[in-house]
Structures are given as structure tokens and as C-alpha cells.
Amino acid sequence: MINDPSDKNKFPIADKIFKVFRFLWISVLEIYRGIETESFPLWQYCGGGILFSYYLLFNLDIWLAHLIESELYLEQGPAKLCLILFSASSGLIFYGCSRAVDRMKLVERLKKAFDYCDLKSGGLYPSFISDEPIDEFVRQMKLFVPGIPLQRFKDKKLELEAHFNVTIVKFFEEENDKTRINLIYSMRDLPSSLVLENPQDFVDCDIPIGKGYASQLKINLKDMGHMMVAGQTGGGKSNFLKTVTSILCLNNQNADVHFLDFKEGVEMMALKNKLGSEQKNFHTHDGAEKAIEYLAGLTDLLTERLNQIKISGAINFDEYLKKSVAVQPSTETFSKSEAQNKKEKLSRLFIVVDEIAQVYVKDNSSTKELKNKAREALNKIARQGRAAGVHLIVATQKPDAQSFDQTVKANMPAVLCFPMPSQVASVSVLGTKRAYDLNPEIKGRAIYKFGPTLHEVQTYYFQ
Ligand SMILES: Nc1ncnc2c1ncn2[C@@H]1O[C@H](COP(=O)(O)OP(=O)(O)OP(=O)(O)O)[C@@H](O)[C@H]1O
């Protein structure tokens, strides 16, 4: 614990010596941490020093001095060796010292903040353990706080935020250790509620993901193929699916959108109200029975589509579309069979499934066979659907091996994860605990993942 400032100056010399040793020790620790976590910017700090040490090592100073007839050089000997060693390691020393200065400044700021918020126990302040970046805008601070309950930090959230000029996202204790608490905080703010102001801009399979710290995020399903939405109950999965479905329907009139609602049509009502009965490309399948029946028929449909694409000479759906536009006949030569072909021209298909885990619930009812077919179809679409112009957007609370097909999961390049109840659950979706760090009280807050890149976003509220 950090001592109360009133204890200072009882032993001034000892205090100063202690401070110097502490500073050196922190510098060494910072160097070690930088190397261990590979965050040490080697060339930025050491580049100049290393080059200069080579300059001395190869006696280039002597050579240069002879060349320009100068006396500015060092003869070989212990002094030169020391200088070589010092310049080679100077960057490291400078890095350690500058990090130690930053750390000590932070500790001073923390002390003031804890004083201001009266977060002390028996005259001692919480001690600082670490402050690490989670991503570009979000950091995690760890504190040692014996004697101060977590609730007291939560009560002082607003004061701490005002003092540090940050947004505190979450406080949590270490597992089985109430003396260590973690603060997740962000340097920038995201709105806690957001309405999409430009839905008409998302055309040709574009869909909005949300607003990130740096910019608005959108993806194109033609490129992405499929998308998985995960997160604990009440996070905002169904809301996101509804936003996406309405945009896909309204802005892609040549595509068909099927919304499968395993919650017996509960989520569908708002969508139906928004899109109305006039929306011809919007198809609904309310309830588990109808949804499974529809999915079960998709294996044959996918095979047919792939055949049709192959017959047209295209290698995928995008090429098929281009070819079919190119061979559009003129009105005079429009024969009957060509008319038939045009009528049967494939359209892009978006299949949006809410609560997909229902397909994987094991039971022995009469629907067992149909369910197996539905699972098979999902598996096939995940693997081959993109080439056939069939795209899946599926939502589930937890995509673990018991409640989701792991092949389907592996074929979902885009992942949107709302808050998760545990670190393990978050790791199973994103590969990191990032979704556990989100504040579940902020509805619609999620982490978007594509490849190794993660973005915190506020998704749009469906109206
Ligand atoms: N982006 C958002 N902005 C504001 N409120 C939101 C947002 N997303 C969801 N909500 C609100 O959060 C609540 C829960 O949302 P939603 O039903 O989408 O959660 P869910 O993840 O589908 O939960 P479940 O797994 O239980 O179905 C709703 O009342 C909704 O209005």
C-alpha cells in the first residue's frame, strides 16, 4: 500500500535513498516487462545508440579523424570499451527510466484521486500494480486494495472518472482474491444509445455494425460471407439482427431475406411492423417448427444453386450475376426459353437465424430427423454458401461445442460479441476476454472481430 503523505520527512535521507532504489528497481522491471511482452520499441530507443557503438567498435572515429585531419577520436582502451557498452545499452536505460518516471507520475495522480475520493483504508492508499493497454482506446488498471471493498470503488465511479478524465467501463475483482481489483477504462467515449441516421447508405450487401471509437464500422456480406452474433441474454443480439434484416430488405430489392425466429415470432413483430406486408423480399418463419422445416430444405436448394452457377460457366455467384447481366437478350430476340431462364435467375439469399442453438438441442421428438437435416444444411451453407450467394447471419448466446456446430463457427469470419458472463465464455467466441470487459448495463455495446482485429462498438437501436 502507498503510505499516507503525512508519514513523509521523518527520515529525509533514508527516504531519498529509498526513492532512488525504488526508481531503479521500477526501471529494471519496466525493461523486463517491455522485453517480456515484446512491447519494447527496440529501434526507436536503441537504434542511434547501437549504430554509434558500431561506429566506435570498428574504429570508424579514428578513420574519420585521419580523413578530415581532426583529433576528435578515442584510442582503443577501457574508456572506449565502456563508451561502446554504454551507447549500446543507452536506449534500454532511457526506456526504463522514462517508463519509471511515467509510472511514478501515475502513482502520484492515483494518490491524489484516492485522497479526493476518500478511497483509503487505515490511512493507506490502494497500491498500483499495473496499467496495460487492451486496445488502442481501452486500458486495464490493476490495484492492490486490501480493506477496501469493490462497492466503494463503484460508488466513487463518477468522481474517479472526473479526476482522470476517462470513462470507467467496469470494475471487477480477481477470481478468488478480493484484494485485487481491476478497472477497465476508455480514453474516449462511445454513446450508450445510437440511432442509425443514414440507413439508405448501406447498399449492395453493406450492413452497419456500429460506431467504434475511431469511426463508423460497416461490412459487406458479399465479401464476408457469413456472420456470427453472440452474447449473454439481454445484450442486443436480436436488436442487431432486426436492424440488419431491415437494411438488407430495403436496400437489396433483388435479394431475398429470410428471418427465422425460434422465439415463436416474438422478435418478428417489430420487423413486420417496420417492413410491412408490401416488402416482397422479406420472408418469415415463425417458431421452431417452421424454421427447422425451412432449414432442412436448404441442402437441396444449395446443391441446385451450385449446379445452376456451374452450368452458366461461372465459378461463383458474383461471376454468375455478371454473366447473367451480360447475356440479357434484347426485347425482339427474347425467346420463350430465355424468358424462362430469366425468370429463374438466382437471387442472393440472406438467412438470418435468431437463437440458432435451438437447432442443436438434442431431443427424440418427431422433429429429430428434420433437425439433423437442418444442421447438415447449416454446415453446408457455412462451407459453400458464399460461392452460391447464400449468406448466414446467426445469433446465439454461447457458441460452444454443445450448442453450436464448430464447423459453422469456424466459417464465420465476422463475429459480433455482446457482453459475456465470464472470461472463458468470451475467449470461446473472440479468443480474448474482451467481451467480459464490457459493461453489460450498456445495451447494444459489443466487440466486433474480423481476423485478429477487435473493435468496441455501440450498435444501432432498431426503431
Ligand atoms: N443498440 C441498442 N441500443 C439501445 N438499446 C438496445 C440496443 N440493443 C438492444 N437494446 C435493448 O436491450 C434489450 C435486450 O435486447 P435484445 O433482445 O436484442 O437482447 P438479446 O441479446 O437478443 O437477448 P436474448 O438472448 O435474451 O434474446 C432490449 O430491450 C433492447 O431494446
Ligand SMILES: [Mg+2]
Ligand atoms: Mg434475442
